[in-house]
Amino acid sequence: MSDIPDIVIGRLPIYLRELKRLAHEENKLTTSSHELGKRLGISSAQIRKDLSHFGEFGKQGTGYHINYLIEKLQEILNLTHEWPVVLVGAGYLGHALANYAGFQPRGFSIKWVFDSDPSKIGGTVAGLNIQSVNELKSTIARENVKMAIIAVPVSVVQAITDTLVESGVKAILNYVPVHLNVPEDVQVSYSDPVTQMQRMTFYLE
Amino acid sequence: MSDIPDIVIGRLPIYLRELKRLAHEENKLTTSSHELGKRLGISSAQIRKDLSHFGEFGKQGTGYHINYLIEKLQEILNLTHEWPVVLVGAGYLGHALANYAGFQPRGFSIKWVFDSDPSKIGGTVAGLNIQSVNELKSTIARENVKMAIIAVPVSVVQAITDTLVESGVKAILNYVPVHLNVPEDVQVSYSDPVTQMQRMTFYLE
Numbered sequence: 143m144s145d146i147p148d149i150v151i152g153r154l155p156i157y158l159r160e161l162k163r164l165a166h167e168e169n170k171l172t173t174s175s176h177e178l179g180k181r182l183g184i185s186s187a188q189i190r191k192d193l194s195h196f197g198e199f200g201k202q203g204t205g206y207h208i209n210y211l212i213e214k215l216q217e218i219l220n221l222t223h224e225w226p227v228v229l230v231g232a233g234y235l236g237h238a239l240a241n242y243a244g245f246q247p248r249g250f251s252i253k254w255v256f257d258s259d260p261s262k263i264g265g266t267v268a269g270l271n272i273q274s275v276n277e278l279k280s281t282i283a284r285e286n287v288k289m290a291i292i293a294v295p296v297s298v299v300q301a302i303t304d305t306l307v308e309s310g311v312k313a314i315l316n317y318v319p320v321h322l323n324v325p326e327d328v329q330v331s332y333s334d335p336v337t338q339m340q341r342m343t344f345y346l347e
Numbered sequence: 348m349s350d351i352p353d354i355v356i357g358r359l360p361i362y363l364r365e366l367k368r369l370a371h372e373e374n375k376l377t378t379s380s381h382e383l384g385k386r387l388g389i390s391s392a393q394i395r396k397d398l399s400h401f402g403e404f405g406k407q408g409t410g411y412h413i414n415y416l417i418e419k420l421q422e423i424l425n426l427t428h429e430w431p432v433v434l435v436g437a438g439y440l441g442h443a444l445a446n447y448a449g450f451q452p453r454g455f456s457i458k459w460v461f462d463s464d465p466s467k468i469g470g471t472v473a474g475l476n477i478q479s480v481n482e483l484k485s486t487i488a489r490e491n492v493k494m495a496i497i498a499v500p501v502s503v504v505q506a507i508t509d510t511l512v513e514s515g516v517k518a519i520l521n522y523v524p525v526h527l528n529v530p531e532d533v534q535v536s537y538s539d540p541v542t543q544m545q546r547m548t549f550y551l552e
Contacts, residue, residue, distance in 0.1 A: 148546075151546055151549045151550075152542075152546045154545070154546075154549070155541070155542035155543075155545035155546055156526075156542055158545065159524060159525075159539075159541075159542065160526065163525070181526060182526050183526060183528075218549065219545050219546075219548055219549050220548040220549060220551055220552050221545060221548060225544070225548060227544075233443075234442055234443035234446045234447070235443040235447070237439055237442075237443070238438075238439035238440040238442070238443040239540070241439045242439070242440070242540070244524055244540075244541055245540075245541060248541045248545070249541070249544075249545065249548070250541065250544055288551060289544065289547070289548075291540070312551055313544070313547035313548065313550075313551060315540055315543055315544055315547075319364060319449055320364075320368070321361075321365065321386060321387050321388060323388075329547040329550055329551070331543040331544070331546065331547055333538055333540065333543065334364075335444070335447070335449075335450075335496070335520055335538065336360070336364075336449055336450060336453045336454070336455065337357075337360035337361055337364065338360075338520055338536040338538065339430070339432075339454075339455055339494065339518070339520055339536070340359070340360035340363065340424050340426060340453070340454065341353075341356055341357045341359075341360055341424075341536065342494070342518035342520075342534040342536055343424055343425040343426060343430060343454070343494075343518065344356050344359070344423065344424050344425060345356075345518075345534050346425055346493055346517055346518060346534075347425050
């Protein structure tokens with residue numbers, strides 16, 4: 143499946159999110175690429191083309207059975223089981239992430255929180271013990287964790303990343319505004335509010 | 348400038364961020380597209396092509412003068428003055444955003460915080476008074492605010508967005524995992540950790 147453009151893969155979770163809203167909040171059973179596209183600001187042709195990479199999910203006239211498409215997208219995105227996640231960093235952002243109710247219904251669960259600050263270690267956040275980063279490596283190996291979220295100071299982020307990668311983590315969501323060096327088989331996704339805002343200011347004035 | 352692909356615009360803040368690191372943390376004066384590319388995991392040809400949309404910034408052999416390129420990128424991205432920002436939502440994430448030290452050095456300042464929860468209104472976060480969302484419209488109009496960050500519950504996010512847009516906001520960073528409907532002249536950028544993680548799980552296993 144590696145010949146499918148990453149930008150297409152990036153849209154699948156958006157489709158999944160909206161389909162779940164249609165099913166669970168609006169109690170709909172079927173939808174169309176037109177309806178989905180209108181709700182997401184994406185053309186219906188784009189949606190049909192994106193989905194066609196993975197098979198035939200809808201029919202001319204009847205459209206998509208929402209629950210079936212949800213199931214298929216979850217299979218494609220490897221969301222048929224819950225992913226346990228390590229969180230590194232128990233500052234303000236770490237607290238917000240640990241307390242975020244949106245992970246579990248969508249396939250993820252932060253199960254361990256680490257920090258290097260002695261005044262935080264031993265405390266709790268969202269019911270989880272804050273452990274020393276010294277235990278990061280052994281926890282990841284023992285629990286076979288593949289995903290991590292990083293919310294630490296810039297000065298330590300590459301060292302933390304190296305530890306995560308050595309321990310077997312294969313996907314990192316990085317909230318620290320700096321590029322991470324990782325091997326090719328490790329995924330990194332970046333979240334930096336300032337780069338997002340600077341992209342928008344280009345279009346202002 | 349609107350004929351420049353948005354994906355190019357999206358890379359400029361990444362270049363700016365790395366150039367500032369080179370200048371301020373490593374005290375470098377010059378760099379090359381090769382050095383920049385290696386540090387960012389982007390090809391040097393891509394960097395040269397991206398920058399060529401805006402002029403001639405480097406020379407064969409000598410490369411880029413970092414401070415000059417920083418200045419030019421800040422002009423291109425409309426970062427020659429600080430942008431005041433409204434934050435709507437004073438929950439865990441709102442607290443993390445209000446306390447985030449990374450905005451001000453990069454051109455943004457959260458100056459007002461709003462919430463609808465009576466138990467929060469009148470309190471403070473990061474030294475700012477938490478005001479009622481009822482005052483959102485008048486504040487934005489009076490202060491001529493163009494940018495907003497939203498971190499509110501899903502159920503109210505479109506109503507808040509409508510108020511922001513009616514009041515004159517032209518760029519929104521949305522932390523709520525739902526697509527927003529806005530007029531064409533309003534920019535929206537999305538931050539949803541789960542869609543980012545679901546994009547990565549596609550490549551795992």
